[in-house]
Amino acid sequence: MQLAQLKEAIETSSVAAAEAPQGGALLKLLTCGSVDDGKSTLIGRLLWDAAGVTEDQRAAVTLASHSRSVNGERIDFSLLLDGLQAEREQGITIDIAWRYFETPDRRFIIIDSPGHEQYTRNMATGASHADIAILLIDARHGVKRQTRRHAAICDLVGIKRVVLAVNKMDQVGWSEQRFKQIEAEFRAMAESFAFAETTIIPVAALTGDNVAYRSTTMSWYSGPTLLDYLEAVDPEIAPSATPFRLPVQLVLRSGDFRGYAGTVTSGRIGVGERIVDARSGLGATLRRIATMDGDAPFAAKGDAVTLVLDADLDISRGAVLSEVARRPVNADVIEARLVWLAEAPFDPEAGYLLRTATDLTPVTSMSVSALVDFETLASAQAHGCAVNDIADCRILLGRPASLDLFRDLPLTGNFVLVSAIDGATVAGGVITWAQAGAPAVGDNVLVLDRALLARGLCADLGDSPSDRAEFSRRAQEVAVILRSAGIPVLIEI
DSSP states (O other), X not given: OOTGGGHHHHHHSHHHHSOXXXXXXXXXXXXXXXXXXXXXXXXXXXXXXXXXXXXXXXXXXXXXHHHHOSSSOOOOGGGGTOOSHXXXXXXXXXXXXXXXXXXXXXXXXXXXXXXXXXXXXXXXXHHTXXXXXXXXXXXXXXXXXXXXXXXXXXXXXXOOEEEEEEEOGGGGTTOHHHHHHHHHHHHHHHTTSOOSEEEEEEOXXXXXXXXXXXXXXOTTOOSOOHHXXXXXXXXXXXXXXXXXXXXXXXXXXXXXXXXXXXXXXXSEEETTOXXXXXXXXXXXXXXXXXXXXXXXXXXXXXXXXXXXXXXXXXXXXXXXEEESSSOOEEEEEEEEEEEEOOXXXXXXXXXXXXXXXXXXXXXXXXXXXXXXOTTTOOEEEOXXXXXXXXXXXXXXXXXXXXXXXXXXXXXXXXXXEEETTTOOEEEEEEEEEEEXXXXXXXXXXXXXXXXXXXXXXXXXXXXXXXXXXXXXXXXXXXXHHHHHTTOOEEXXX
16 A cells, blocks of 8 residues: 555544544544553553543453552553554554544544564554654663664654653653753754654653643653643644645546546645646646535545546546646656565565556666665665665656655655565655656667666676666666756666
8 A cells, every 4th residue: 555545544444433523633643662662551541541541441451450460550551552462462562553532622543553673564554644753762771773763764754743752751760861861862863854843751651640641750841741732733734835636546437427536635626727637738627526515616635526627638547637837747767765664675676566646657677775774864875675674766667657756745755665466565655856758769769778788887797686786776877867968768677
């Protein structure tokens, strides 16, 4: 599934399907961080103290806690989140746990993600849904490698507001000095990312200090409790006038009726305005906007609609309808940052497909140029990547696809990479650069084939996997330079 469309998982889950009251803004909240930092306990405590737990649930958790506890007194709040038998036996989160609760001021969907490195792909899936992330740190241990990886993934999927919950403050004697050390380290780390806001709160999940109620043992802290912050925060970051986009999911035909169905991913469009199919350049005037509740005068981001035009466009699923002035790039070469999710490492000889909003495009070639070093958060030159790595890569597509840069329009600027053999998802990423205009082979097109490159630029390379990856990388680098100089190039390696 594509990063943007992973939203379907929550929409089909029993948690998200539960009827939610109409009052209060909905906030989708991710918890992440290293294993054993207390994510499930923190959220369990938040639910327990914020009336997110029924009396029957309280009784069941109390009974289960007493049967597992040595002294029979302490409530195990993680039982509210750890639903799988394997999770309860191991004391860790494996799968994503979804919980809905509400307060008088807001409705919440909590996405509790696993902390173990083995389940990073689950965390990435959860992060793709979230408005805000709570990143936990154990006050005794500070920032870990997995903390940096989770922060990098939050940045990768476009989360702009991050709360650092410095947990287990009771285990460090409620030390203000220790909190300040961690705060300084995290703020220095956060400068490597594009977070718009970072808020740091000292908490103790087991005792409830600064979770839903203000701590009486940390009088040196004057900021909000975790619940106070979550009830007040606005997840939207400086909304701007974005261009209209509707990836076509289905073309509906019935008699004389022809409509293009999909969900608006950005911007707004009204009846009477001109729109264009980004890939073909074919345009028409919007004659009607059909919805489940009848016709509407306009459609905006998030609306599922069927657009009826005054002319039939020869398009199908995968096309992107756009406003005329600001269109997507019909790209055949992209640069991207991705998180590798498959157990099998990247193989430059394997077949991959690029899945965007509603489109599926064959990948002609792909090369990795760098990996994120989770100790320094800098990019280090590399030619391959393995499970849980975050990599920078260049991808050459078999045909142009209508794409945006992630920083401009996240929902049409992200993708997943799937195996061409079995359709399994191998990576998810965001587009950082895109180039249009792959030429067809002709008299005026320079073809970079394997024989030509092997005689010159790549003469020093052998047939090992690393050399094959470097061969592909050099070919694409040359193609980009030549295209920038106005020379049509086609790679055939």
